Amino acid sequence: MNGLMHKLRRLRGVASGVWTRVRAPWTRERAARVWQRARRLGLRGTLRALRGHDASVVYADWVRASEADEARAIREPLQRLLALDDPPRVSVLMPTYNSPIPWLRDAIESVQGQSYPHWELCIADDASSDPEVRATLERYAAEDGRIRVEFRSETGHISRATNSALALATGDWVAFLDHDDRLAPNALAWLMLEARAQPDARLIYSDEDQVDGAGRRQQPFFKPDWSPQLAISQAYLGHLVAIQRELVGNGFDPDLNGAQDYDLWLRCANQLEPAQIAHVPRVLYHWRAHAGSTAQDAEAKPYADDAGLRAVQRYVEARYPSLEGTVERGDFPFTYRLAFHGQHNELASIIIPTRDRVDLVRACVDSILEKTTGIPFEIVIVDNGSVEPESAAYFEAVTAEHDAVRVVRDDRPFNWSGVNNLGAREARGSILVFLNNDTEVIAPGWLSSLAGYASLPDVGAVGGLLLFPDGTIQHSGVVVGMGGWADHVFRGEEPDHLNAANPFVSPVLTRNVLSVTGACTAVTRARYEALGGFDEAFIICGSDVEFCLKAWKAGFYNVLCAEARLVHHESKTRSPEIPEIDFRMSEIHYEPYRTREIDPFFNPNLSLRHTRATLELRGSA
Numbered sequence: 001m002n003g004l005m006h007k008l009r010r011l012r013g014v015a016s017g018v019w020t021r022v023r024a025p026w027t028r029e030r031a032a033r034v035w036q037r038a039r040r041l042g043l044r045g046t047l048r049a050l051r052g053h054d055a056s057v058v059y060a061d062w063v064r065a066s067e068a069d070e071a072r073a074i075r076e077p078l079q080r081l082l083a084l085d086d087p088p089r090v091s092v093l094m095p096t097y098n099s100p101i102p103w104l105r106d107a108i109e110s111v112q113g114q115s116y117p118h119w120e121l122c123i124a125d126d127a128s129s130d131p132e133v134r135a136t137l138e139r140y141a142a143e144d145g146r147i148r149v150e151f152r153s154e155t156g157h158i159s160r161a162t163n164s165a166l167a168l169a170t171g172d173w174v175a176f177l178d179h180d181d182r183l184a185p186n187a188l189a190w191l192m193l194e195a196r197a198q199p200d201a202r203l204i205y206s207d208e209d210q211v212d213g214a215g216r217r218q219q220p221f222f223k224p225d226w227s228p229q230l231a232i233s234q235a236y237l238g239h240l241v242a243i244q245r246e247l248v249g250n251g252f253d254p255d256l257n258g259a260q261d262y263d264l265w266l267r268c269a270n271q272l273e274p275a276q277i278a279h280v281p282r283v284l285y286h287w288r289a290h291a292g293s294t295a296q297d298a299e300a301k302p303y304a305d306d307a308g309l310r311a312v313q314r315y316v317e318a319r320y321p322s323l324e325g326t327v328e329r330g331d332f333p334f335t336y337r338l339a340f341h342g343q344h345n346e347l348a349s350i351i352i353p354t355r356d357r358v359d360l361v362r363a364c365v366d367s368i369l370e371k372t373t374g375i376p377f378e379i380v381i382v383d384n385g386s387v388e389p390e391s392a393a394y395f396e397a398v399t400a401e402h403d404a405v406r407v408v409r410d411d412r413p414f415n416w417s418g419v420n421n422l423g424a425r426e427a428r429g430s431i432l433v434f435l436n437n438d439t440e441v442i443a444p445g446w447l448s449s450l451a452g453y454a455s456l457p458d459v460g461a462v463g464g465l466l467l468f469p470d471g472t473i474q475h476s477g478v479v480v481g482m483g484g485w486a487d488h489v490f491r492g493e494e495p496d497h498l499n500a501a502n503p504f505v506s507p508v509l510t511r512n513v514l515s516v517t518g519a520c521t522a523v524t525r526a527r528y529e530a531l532g533g534f535d536e537a538f539i540i541c542g543s544d545v546e547f548c549l550k551a552w553k554a555g556f557y558n559v560l561c562a563e564a565r566l567v568h569h570e571s572k573t574r575s576p577e578i579p580e581i582d583f584r585m586s587e588i589h590y591e592p593y594r595t596r597e598i599d600p601f602f603n604p605n606l607s608l609r610h611t612r613a614t615l616e617l618r619g620s621a
Contacts, residue, residue, distance in 0.1 A: 058614070058615055059209075059217070059218065059219075059220060059503075059615065060217075061617060062220075062605075062615045062617055063217055065617045066282075066283070066605075066617075070186060070282070074115070074186050074189060074190070074193075077193050078115060078116070078186075078189050078193070081116070081189065081192060081193055081196065082116075082117075087118045087192070088118065088171070088172040088173060088192055088195065089118045089119065089120065089170070089171035089172055089173070090116070090118065090119045090120075090171050090172070090173045090174070090175055090188050090191065090192065090242065091119070091120050091122050091166075091168075091169035091170065091171030091173065091174045091175070091245070092111050092119055092120070092121045092122065092174075092175050092176075092177050092183075092188075093122050093124075093162055093165040093166055093169065093174055093175070093176050093177070094107065094108075094121060094122070094123050094124075094165060094176075094177045094178070094179055095123075095124050095125075095126055095158055095161035095162045095164075095165055095179065096123060096124070096125045096126065096128065096133060096137065096161075096179045097125065097126040097127075097128050097133075097155070097158075097161065097179070098128045098129060098130045098133060099128070099130075099133055099179040099180065100180060101132055101133070101136055103179070103180040103288060104133065104136060104137075104179055104180070105136065106180075106182050107177060107178070107179055107180060107181060107182050108121065108123075108140050108147070110177075110182035110183045110184075110185075111177065111183060112144060113185055114183065114185065114186075114187065114188045114189070115185055115186050115188075115189045116186070116188040116189035116192055118192075119146060119171070119188055120146045120147070120148060120168075120169070120170065120171055121144075121146060121147045121148070122148050122165040122166070122168040122169050123137055123141075123147065123148065123149045123150070123165060124149075124150045124152060124161045124162065124163075124164035124165035124168070125137060125149065125150070125151045125152060125161075126152050126155050126156060126157065126158075126160075126161035127151070127152050127153060127154050127155045127156075134151060137149045137151075148168045150164050150165070150167075150168060152164055156254070157254070157257050158252075158257055158258075158260060159251075159252035159253060159254040159256065159257050159260040160252075160254050162176070162251065162252050162260070163250070163251040163252055163254075166248065166251045166252075169245065171245060172244065172245060173191070173192075173195070173242045173243065173244055173245060174242065174243055174244075174245055174248055175188070175191065175240060175241065175242040175243075176239070176240075176241060176261060177240075178239075178287070178288075180288045181239070181285065181286060181287050181288050182211070182285075182286045182288075183240065183284065183285060183286075184282075184283060184284045184285065184286065186284070187206070187240055187284035187285065190206070190280050190282055190284055191204050191206070191240070191242045191280060191284070194278050194280050195242075195278075198275075198278050200273075200275055200276050201275075201276055201277070201278040202243065202244045202247050202268075202272055202276045202277075203241065203242070203243050203244070203247070203265060203268050203269065203272060203276065203277045203278070204241070204242045204243075204277075204278045204279070204280060205223070205237045205238075205240065205241045205242075205265075205277075205278075205279055205280070206239070206240045206279070206280040206281075206282055206283070206284035206285060207220065207221060207222050207223055207280075207281055207282055207283045207284070207603070207605070208220070208221050208238055208239045208240065208283060208284070208285040208286070208287055209221065209283050209285075209286055209287070210286070210287050210288070210289045211286045211287070211288050211289070212289060217283075217286060219289075219500065219503075220283055220503045220605075220615075221238065221503065222281065222503050222504055222603040222605045222606055223236060223237070223238075223279065223281075223505070223603060224279075224505065224511070224512070224600065224601040224602060224603060225279045225600040225601065226269075226274055226277040226279065227511050227512040227557075227601060228269070228319070228458070228512065228557060229453070229459075229510055229511055229512050229557065229559050230505065230509065230510070230511035230512060231266060231269065231315070232312055232315070232316060232327070232336060232337070232338060232510070233330065233335055233336060233337065233506075233509040233510050233511060233562075234330075234334060234335050234336070234506075234509060235259065235261075235262035235308065235334070236505065237262075237265055238285075238287070239285035239287055240284045240285035241261070241265055243264075243265065243268055247268050247271065247272075248264070248268070251264070252264055255307075255310075256307040256310060256311055257303065257304075257307060258303050258304025258305075258306075258307040258308070259304050259307035259308040259310075259311045260307070262307075262308055262311050262312075263307070263310075263311035263314065263315075266311055266312070266314070266315035267314070267315070267318075269315075270315060270318045270319055281603055281604050281605055304334070305329070305333055305334055308334055308336065309327060309329060309336055312327045312336045313326070313327040316338065320456060320457070323338075323340075323456070324340065324341045324342030324343075325338050325339055325340040325341055325342075325452060326338075326339050326341070327339075330509070331497070331508075332497045332498075335497075335506075335509060337510060337562075337563060338449075338452060338453070338510075340374070340448050340449065340451070340452030340455075343374060343375040343376075343448055343451060343452065344375070344376065346375055346376065346429070346430055346431055346451060346455075347376050347377065347378065347428060347429035347430060347431070348375055348376070348377040348378075348429050348430075348431040348432075348433055348447055348450075348451050348522075349377070349378050349380055349423075349424075349427030349428060349429030349431065349432055349433065350368060350377055350378065350379045350380065350433045350435055350447070351380045351382065351420060351423030351424060351427060351432060351433065351434050351435065352364060352365070352379065352380070352381050352382065352423075352435050352436070352437050353381075353382045353384055353416070353419040353420060353423065353436075353437065354381060354382070354383060354384065354386070354437040355383070355384045355385050355386050355414070356386045356387065356388045356390075356391050357437065357438075358388070358390045358391050358394045360437050360438045360569065361381065361394070361437040362394060362398075363440055364435070364436075364437050364438070364439055364440055365379060365381070365398060365405065367440040367441040368441055368447075369402060369404075369405075371441045371442075371443075371444045371446075372441060372444065372446065372447050373444045373445060373448070374444075374445050374447065374448030375431075375447055375448045375451055377404065377429070377447060378404045378405070378406065378427070378428060378429060379402075379404055379405045379406070380406050380407075380408060380423050380426055380427050381395065381398075381405065381406070381407045381408070382407075382408050382410050382419045382420070382422055382423040382426075383395065383407055383408065383409050383410065384410045384411075384412070384414055384419050385410070385411050385412075385414070395407045406426070408422065408423065408426045410422050414539075414540075415536055415538075415539050416518065416534070416538070416539070416540055416541065416543065417533075417534035417535055417536040417537075417538050417539075417543040418534075418536045420434050420518070420533075420534055421533045421534055421536065424525070424528060424533060427525075429525065430524060430525050430526075431450075431451045431454055431455070431522060431523075431524055431525070432522065432523055432524070432525055432528055433447065433450060433451075433520070433521070433522045434518055434520070434521045434522075435519070435520055436518075436519040436520065436568065438568065438569035438570065439466065439519060439520060439566045439567065439568050439569070440566060440567040440569075441566050442467070442565040442566055442567060443563060443564060443565040443566075445563060445564075446464060446563070446564040446565060446566065447564070449561050449563040449564045450462050450464060450520075450522035450561055450564045451522060453510070453522070453559045453561050454522040454523055454524050454527075455524060458555075458556060458557055459556055459557050459558070459559055460523065460527060460531070460548065460551025460552065460554070460556030460557065460558050461515075461516055461521050461522070461523050461547065461548050461551050461556075461558045461559075462516065462521070462522040462523070462558070462559045462560075462561050462564075463475065463477070463513070463516025463517055463520055463521055463522075463558070463559070463560055463561065463564075464516075464520040464560075464561055464564035464565065464566050465495070465507075465508065465560065465561070465562045465563075465564060465565050465566075466517070466519060466520060466565075466566050466567070466568035467495060467565065467566070467567055467568065468492075468567070468568065468569075468570070469567055469569060471494075471495065472492050472493060472494060472495070473488075473490045473491060473492065473493050473494070473495050473507055474488065474491065474568045474570055475488045475491070475516070475517045475519065475520070475568065476488065476489060476490045476491075476495075476507040476508070476560060476562075477489055477490075477507075477511070477513035477515075477516065477560040477601070478513060478514065478515035478516060478517060478545060478548070479513075479514070479599045479601075479602045479608070480514045480515055480545060480549070480590055480593040480594070480599045481590070481593040481594050481597075481598065481599050481602075481608055482599075482602075482608045482609075482611065483608065483609070483611075484594065484608075485583075485586055485590065485594065486515060486545050486586070486590060487611050488517065488611055489504070489507075489602070489611055489613060490507040490611065490612070490613065491611040491612075492611065492612075493507065493612060495507060495508050496508070497509070502613055503605075503606065503613060503614075503615060504602075504603060504606060504613035507562075508562050509562055510559065510560065510561050510562045510563065511559070511560055511562075511601070512557045512558065512559055512560075512601050513558055513559070513560045513601050514548065514549070514552060514558065514593070514599045514600065514601050514602075515544065515545045515548035515549065515558060516544070516548060516558055516559075516560060517544060518534075518543070518544030518547075519568055519570075520564070520566060520568070521544060521547075523551075527551070527556070530554075531547060531550045531551055531554065532550070533547075534546075534547055535547070535585070535589075537581065537585055538581070538582050538585050538586075539579045539581060539582055540577075540578055540579060540582055541578055541582055542582045542583075542585055542586040542589070543585075545586070545589075545590065546585070546586075546589040546590075549589060549590070604616075
């Protein structure tokens with residue numbers, strides 16, 4: 001927004017619940033940033049960060065506080081749920097194959113220990129060669145009539161085995177449990193409470209964490225509400241997912257082993273309205289990380305990455321049948337992105353307001369002209385009262401040299417919304433890109449990506465991933481309500497996909513956000529006009545957020561496009577002073593997210609007091 005206020009890092013690339021760890025590339029620039037951070041933290045702080053000490057201690061504290069809060073919060077709702085005449089039944093599906101017996105018992109007993117008793121555990125053993133697996137399953141089934149087991153005669157791998165478990169299911173909902181993981185004691189209760197609170201819901205998912213070999217909880221993943229663009233980038237739903245039985249149909253596709261659950265919920269999501277996909281922001285699933293699993297080794301299941309790519313391509317083709325583009329692998333294992341084609345008939349108008357500071361606007365324009373590929377464009381410079389001779393000389397020279405560059409004069413007092421609205425009126429393109437004069441393009445495909453996402457039928461505004469000159473993040477999406485108003489989550493953080501201390505989504509994957517910064521915003525002309533442009537009652541800041549909120553309320557998703565990377569020197573040409581009217585307008589238009597509701601693309605377990613994604617202890621001040 002305009003003027004508003006290192007150790008191994010976890011990979012958020014999840015294919016069928018797959019997590020992994022790899023090292024970020026070690027470059028001279030990254031080494032310099034790490035050294036600068038070490039100087040800020042001091043020796044003791046650096047050692048604590050390297051050991052992950054702060055993150056583990058904070059999460060242990062959060063778990064204790066959360067469990068106490070949960071015991072109070074669930075008591076009365078659960079009693080009402082259990083008093084229903086016909087409570088819904090949940091079929092928990094679990095394939096097994098040569099399962100480690102202690103973990104298998106732990107998984108089964110985590111279902112038996114559920115506070116919600118209306119469940120059945122449907123187990124399909126995929127022809128395990130270990131006889132103790134069969135003996136263990138038979139013993140549990142004999143002791144508990146809610147446990148149903150099928151022993152397959154031949155190994156069919158995970159999709160066929162899970163489909164065999166599905167054939168046993170008689171419940172209203174199906175949920176999925178790996179044979180070495182475990183459910184939280186109130187997992188099914190919270191799912192069914194959500195189903196009762198949202199009767200239209202047909203797919204429900206939760207937050208999750210990991211357990212180590214000793215059963216210690218670690219590395220939570222607190223997720224946003226349904227994010228169709230993040231679902232393209234990675235299988236972020238992971239665990240726990242429950243789906244209404246009739247929606248599941250015949251179950252998993254055996255051709256997509258390794259990403260079979262990713263494919264299933266993507267297919268289901270394409271059949272649903274957003275309101276039918278619900279998120280329970282509680283840690284209801286504990287995923288076990290152990291040697292040999294993809295939690296420890298990115299190469300453990302290379303076939304899963306390929307299956308994930310095909311699952312996403314299928315999802316994209318169904319969701320956007322007229323899209324001229326393909327799905328590509330992302331920069332990290334188990335991540336994906338859209339590559340847009342056929343944009344030669346589009347014209348993108350890049351609108352750059354400026355006042356003097358030729359050094360900045362020249363660097364901005366030169367970076368666009370030298371690096372932009374993939375789509376025709378024009379540059380509309382809106383000169384808001386430049387007075388320096390060097391400015392006039394530059395404008396004359398650049399327009400004489402480049403037919404794609406025009407300058408529009410605006411001598412009114414500065415109004416960010418006004419100068420951008422004027423630029424939009426003067427622009428010729430079907431795609432409008434509002435860009436600060438203190439930005440510089442890094443990625444050649446930035447404009448093609450921005451325009452591509454903006455052209456999707458369910459998308460409103462699209463913003464870029466902006467970095468400070470030192471390489472840290474300036475903008476990776478705006479959280480409305482953060483800091484009491486709105487702010488940039490991950491501001492000042494490293495642009496790392498892998499960050500063991502980050503309990504939220506990756507800052508460098510394309511995802512949905514409630515708002516993006518006006519320093520780099522793309523939108524189709526048709527959408528811009530339908531939404532009424534930027535509100536000129538705002539003078540310096542706030543109208544970019546207000547515009548994005550209008551788009552969201554009109555039914556469109558806003559997108560942080562991580563493939564569009566630029567350097568942002570941030571407000572080098574304007575005063576940081578914010579007029580009182582901007583606060584008053586923001587107070588009105590940012591609701592309900594300032595006082596009553598949490599930004600749906602953030603998470604209520606995370607603090608709104610920090611731009612860094614940090615845990616908020618329940619009930620803390």
